[in-house]
Amino acid sequence: MRRDSDDTRAWRVFRILSPLVVAAIVLAAWQAWVTIARIPQYLVPSPLVVAQTLYADRALLAHSLGITLGVALAALALATLVGVAAALLFAQSRWIEASLFPYAILLQVTPIVSIAPLIIIWVRNTWLALVICATVVAIFPVISNTTLGLRSVDPGLLDLFRLARATRWQTLWRLRVPSALPYFFAGLRIASGLALIGAVVAEFVAGTGGQGAGLAYQILLAGIQLDIPRLFAALVLIALAGVALFVAMAALSRLALSRWHESELIGEEDLP
Amino acid sequence: MPSPDEASGGAPIVALEGVAKSYDRVTHALARVDLDVRGGEFLTLVGPSGCGKSTLLRLIAGLARPSAGAIRWWGEPRPDAAGERIAFVFQSPTLMPWASVATNVRLPLDLAHVARAEADPRVDGALQTVGLADTGMRLPRELSGGMQMRASIARALVTKPALLLMDEPFGALDEFTRQRLDDELLDLWNAQALTVVFVTHSLQEAVFLSTRVVVMAAHPGRIVETCRIDEPYPRNEAFRVSPAFAGHAARLSASVAKAGASALPDARAGGRR
Numbered sequence: 126m127r128r129d130s131d132d133t134r135a136w137r138v139f140r141i142l143s144p145l146v147v148a149a150i151v152l153a154a155w156q157a158w159v160t161i162a163r164i165p166q167y168l169v170p171s172p173l174v175v176a177q178t179l180y181a182d183r184a185l186l187a188h189s190l191g192i193t194l195g196v197a198l199a200a201l202a203l204a205t206l207v208g209v210a211a212a213l214l215f216a217q218s219r220w221i222e223a224s225l226f227p228y229a230i231l232l233q234v235t236p237i238v239s240i241a242p243l244i245i246i247w248v249r250n251t252w253l254a255l256v257i258c259a260t261v262v263a264i265f266p267v268i269s270n271t272t273l274g275l276r277s278v279d280p281g282l283l284d285l286f287r288l289a290r291a292t293r294w295q296t297l298w299r300l301r302v303p304s305a306l307p308y309f310f311a312g313l314r315i316a317s318g319l320a321l322i323g324a325v326v327a328e329f330v331a332g333t334g335g336q337g338a339g340l341a342y343q344i345l346l347a348g349i350q351l352d353i354p355r356l357f358a359a360l361v362l363i364a365l366a367g368v369a370l371f372v373a374m375a376a377l378s379r380l381a382l383s384r385w386h387e388s389e390l391i392g393e394e395d396l397p
Numbered sequence: 398m399p400s401p402d403e404a405s406g407g408a409p410i411v412a413l414e415g416v417a418k419s420y421d422r423v424t425h426a427l428a429r430v431d432l433d434v435r436g437g438e439f440l441t442l443v444g445p446s447g448c449g450k451s452t453l454l455r456l457i458a459g460l461a462r463p464s465a466g467a468i469r470w471w472g473e474p475r476p477d478a479a480g481e482r483i484a485f486v487f488q489s490p491t492l493m494p495w496a497s498v499a500t501n502v503r504l505p506l507d508l509a510h511v512a513r514a515e516a517d518p519r520v521d522g523a524l525q526t527v528g529l530a531d532t533g534m535r536l537p538r539e540l541s542g543g544m545q546m547r548a549s550i551a552r553a554l555v556t557k558p559a560l561l562l563m564d565e566p567f568g569a570l571d572e573f574t575r576q577r578l579d580d581e582l583l584d585l586w587n588a589q590a591l592t593v594v595f596v597t598h599s600l601q602e603a604v605f606l607s608t609r610v611v612v613m614a615a616h617p618g619r620i621v622e623t624c625r626i627d628e629p630y631p632r633n634e635a636f637r638v639s640p641a642f643a644g645h646a647a648r649l650s651a652s653v654a655k656a657g658a659s660a661l662p663d664a665r666a667g668g669r670r
Contacts, residue, residue: 281491284460288485289508290477299507303495385495385536 170354175361178354186343186355190362193339196252196324197317197370200259204316207260208267209309215268216275216301226272233265237323241330251337255327262323266315274308275301307386310378317370325363408472409433410481410560410592411457416466418452418618425617426452429466432611432620434560434594439586441595441607443649445657449618450596451564457594458485458562484558486566490545492537492552499524499533502552509556523551526585543574550582554589561586563595567602576637579605583632600653604645605632612649614656621656624649 152172158164159171166174179186211229215222241258248254278301286296328341338346340359347356411434418427427449434440434457442450455461456468459476470476476483484505492501499520500507506516524530527547537545546566553561567575579602586593597603603610604626612622626645628636636642 279491281487281489282493284455284485284487285491285504286508287460288458288483289505291508295508299504300493303493306495385538 167351167353170357174354175357178358179361182355182358186340186358186362189338189340189343189359190366192337193321193324193328193341193363194366196255196259196327196339197321197366199256200263200323201313201317201320201370203256203260204263204267204320205313208264208312208316209271211264211268212271212275212305213297215272216297222272229265229268232261237262237326238330241327245327245331251331251333255324255331255333255339258327258330259320259323262326263316263320266312266319267309268312270308270312270315271305274305277308278304307378307382310374310381314371314374314378317374318367321363321367321370410436410471411594412469413453413456413463414467414469416456416463416468418449418456418461419464427456428617428619430618430620434592436559436592437590438608439583439593439595439606441597441603441610442613443597443600443603443610444613444618444653445598445615447615447618448613449615450613452618453613454562454564454594454596457560458483460485481560482556482558483560483562484553484556486546486549486553486561486563488565488568490537490542490549492545492548494537496536497533498529498535498537498540498548501537501548502533502555504552505556519555520551523555524548526554527551528581543570543578546570546578550585554585557589559592561591561593563593565596565598568597568599575602580633582606583630587630600646600649601637601642603649604642605637610649612652612656614653622652624652 156171156173159169170178211225215226237258240261244257244261245251245254248257275297282300283296286300291299324339325341328339329345332342332345333339334342334346340363343359344356347353347359413430413432416427416430416432417425419425430449430453432453442453444450452461456463459468459470467474470478470483471481492498493504496504499517502523503516503520506519511519520533521530524533527550529544529547529551532540532544532548537548540548550566567578570578582593583606585591593606595603595606607626610624610626611620612624613619614621624645628641628645
């Protein structure tokens with residue numbers, strides 16, 4: 126049951142405030158350490174210097190952030206599309222799953238840095254190559270979670286559908302797909318982070334500069350130029366983008382499931 | 398009050414002949430069962446865990462195939478060939494958690510492509526019958542365990558079944574709720590001229606509800622005795638505390654005990670799943 130009592134509201138505020146307090150303490154300690162120990166800027170810049178760089182280079186960094194985020198989002202969309210399609214295929218028969226699932230695992234365990242050069246050579250369009258690399262990284266949790274979800278159906282309900290002589294399609298659409306949603310969203314949350322990681326790694330390998338320069342290229346360039354504050358600024362942006370993606374996926378999951386699924390219910394038992 | 402057996406007289410609605418079920422070579426869930434389910438009766442299967450009563454019910458539902466023997470439904474070798482409806486109520490409410498109570502109850506009609514205009518009044522009627530008239534828009538998790546079970550029964554009734562199969566439906570409920578639902582189930586059985594096959598491990602519940610009780614034993618699963626409960630309906634609180642009730646319960650209890658003692662020593666247990 127969703128309650129909006131004072132307890133719940135206080136808990137929500139705490140959940141947002143407490144990580145911010147931790148961040149403030151860490152940043153303050155970092156600033157103090159860099160200042161007191163006189164650490165040179167080209168080794169470890171202070172948080173203030175990083176913030177100044179973020180502001181000064183905002184046009185350049187925002188452009189690169191847009192590129193990287195664009196690749197990550199396109200990859201996430203593609204991974205969702207292809208991953209769900211694969212899971213639906215796997216759910217059709219144990220034979221199909223047994224024949225193809227090992228290749229999904231193969232895709233997962235092959236380091237992206239080792240296949241990225243190939244993909245970049247094969248695919249002429251660099252942006253598309255980056256998207257494909259990031260998709261390869263992000264797709265596995267979508268496939269495995271959705272497949273698991275499509276199979277995790279209440280056996281009683283499955284009997285009920287059989288008793289009603291439901292068609293395969295009816296069982297899939299009215300029973301398996303809704304049952305799989307919580308698993309799918311859990312997979313999507315993991316995939317969102319992986320898509321960003323995949324995009325950054327692919328950019329590193331591709332080394333795309335100029336108009337198509339993403340945050341990874343800014344990090345590479347800043348490293349070569351020993352512009353450590355900018356390197357840190359780009360890092361901060363990647364981290365923030367990752368968090369934003371995760372939060373967006375969590376919100377999507379809540380939107381879809383909060384009415385009925387246990388994982389999204391805020392109840393008394395969650396309160397400290 | 399109906400006197401079901403005699404009234405319908407004719408052919409049984411479900412006839413099991415030499416039916417056996419084993420899940421592999423050594424596990425005999427059920428060994429050679431002969432049983433007729435007659436129109437209008439309230440037949441209850443009782444027995445210890447592993448005696449195959451749930452398996453027997455699934456066979457009657459057509460959810461499992463016998464390893465040996467034959468089952469006929471209204472004289473037909475397939476449960477759907479006769480065009481009569483069989484409804485099943487499971488141990489747990491098995492409602493779809495994402496769908497409203499009304500959508501859950503409407504499910505069998507939706508699966509049969511019954512138009513909404515026709516389905517909705519039937520859903521309302523079924524909810525009314527089980528005393529859930531105003532809960533259609535709510536989600537299953539907003540209902541108590543007893544109410545969820547009522548919704549589950551409404552879903553079974555919405556197709557106007559001829560045969561209602563119930564697998565320990567009230568086993569997880571508290572004693573008060575269970576007795577109330579038992580009372581209401583008898584009213585339903587009477588009002589809708591249902592045939593019910595009911596599984597329970599409570600002898601008291603079996604005596605209270607049934608026209609006939611089948612006592613089963615385990616290792617391997619089999620029928621050891623069939624007892625008629627020749628007591629008039631409606632049955633009420635007075636019946637629950639009557640000497641006749643106690644007498645029937647004692648007789649069943651002795652029968653179950655005897656069956657337990659006669660278990661074949663080396664046969665393996667054969668519960669389902």
